[in-house]
Amino acid sequence: MKLSDPEKSVNRFRPPPRFIWPAGQHCAAMLCFDVDGETTALSEDAALARRRTLMSQCEYGPRIGVPRLLGLLAHLELPATFFVPGYIAEHHPRMVEAIVAAGHEIGLHGYLHEKLTTLNEAEEEAILLRSLEILTRLTGSRPVGFRAPWFEINPWTPALLAKHNFAYCASEMGDDVPYFHDNGLVEIPGQWLLEDWEQFAFNADPAWGFVPENCEKVFDLWWREFAAMHDYGCCFVLTLHPWLIGRPSRAQLLEDLVGAMCERGGVWFARGREIADYFKKTPEARREMDFDSLKTSSVAKP
Numbered sequence: 001m002k003l004s005d006p007e008k009s010v011n012r013f014r015p016p017p018r019f020i021w022p023a024g025q026h027c028a029a030m031l032c033f034d035v036d037g038e039t040t041a042l043s044e045d046a047a048l049a050r051r052r053t054l055m056s057q058c059e060y061g062p063r064i065g066v067p068r069l070l071g072l073l074a075h076l077e078l079p080a081t082f083f084v085p086g087y088i089a090e091h092h093p094r095m096v097e098a099i100v101a102a103g104h105e106i107g108l109h110g111y112l113h114e115k116l117t118t119l120n121e122a123e124e125e126a127i128l129l130r131s132l133e134i135l136t137r138l139t140g141s142r143p144v145g146f147r148a149p150w151f152e153i154n155p156w157t158p159a160l161l162a163k164h165n166f167a168y169c170a171s172e173m174g175d176d177v178p179y180f181h182d183n184g185l186v187e188i189p190g191q192w193l194l195e196d197w198e199q200f201a202f203n204a205d206p207a208w209g210f211v212p213e214n215c216e217k218v219f220d221l222w223w224r225e226f227a228a229m230h231d232y233g234c235c236f237v238l239t240l241h242p243w244l245i246g247r248p249s250r251a252q253l254l255e256d257l258v259g260a261m262c263e264r265g266g267v268w269f270a271r272g273r274e275i276a277d278y279f280k281k282t283p284e285a286r287r288e289m290d291f292d293s294l295k296t297s298s299v300a301k302p
């Protein structure tokens with residue numbers, strides 16, 4: 001695996017960091033696991049429940065992927081954020097307990113992994129409250145983070161999240177560091193580039209994904225983005241699905257990637273709620289770039 005060589009790039013473009021991270025760290029890293037499980041199929045069509053091979057592939061995530069990944073995270077001594085649909089939490093309550101017992105954060109991810117764009121505001125709020133009740137009951141504390149199923153929110157979603165006291169949303173893709181929505185809700189943006197679905201998902205019928213990629217290529221893809229985000233002071237948000245990244249070779253890919261990130265040093269591995277807390281307490285940490293959103297004249301050049 002070829003890593004970019006920091007020594008070769010003395011003349012490389014090195015802008016000032018986008019964000020000032022705690023304790024002098026160069027960048028933040030949020031490891032996210034979206035435990036979609038059976039809802040991957042059921043949200044598409046409830047009749048797929050009788051398709052045993054398909055459903056067993058979905059169940060692999062909560063049943064095999066999550067325990068393996070919890071073991072890996074414990075081995076690496078790193079925190080993570082698990083976004084769990086309410087339906088999955090209800091059907092795998094001991095998995096939820098195990099995630100919480102290991103010290104990881106649990107955030108909301110719909111009830112049945114609904115496409116929010118198919119819902120009106122009242123429907124979306126009802127699903128939010130139902131999921132919130134389930135996860136609060138099963139985890140023993142009130143979740144503060146939300147990741148939209150399918151990575152898509154509605155215009156009113158930030159208002160709903162703020163109304164129900166969420167600290168952050170991790171669903172948009174408008175930056176490479178956290179930003180505030182107009183109502184003060186923190187957004188921790190992700191990117192399709194840093195998602196395992198595009199790299200590894202495949203199912204014959206219904207047709208999902210493409211030809212599963214080689215781990216070496218994916219390591220290179222993610223490492224290069226990480227290394228550059230490290231240089232630029234960004235927030236590396238990696239979004240993973242236990243039925244995909246929990247496969248043996250891919251768990252080792254994750255171990256290799258995170259191991260290389262630790263070796264690079266200066267990485268603040270944090271749960272979503274910690275990133276949101278830090279940003280709320282330290283809003284000046286963020287360095288604006290968008291010429292048309294600048295509210296002051298004191299911002300440096302990009």
Ligand SMILES: [Zn+2]
Nearest residue numbers: 034036149150
């Ligand atoms: Zn999902």
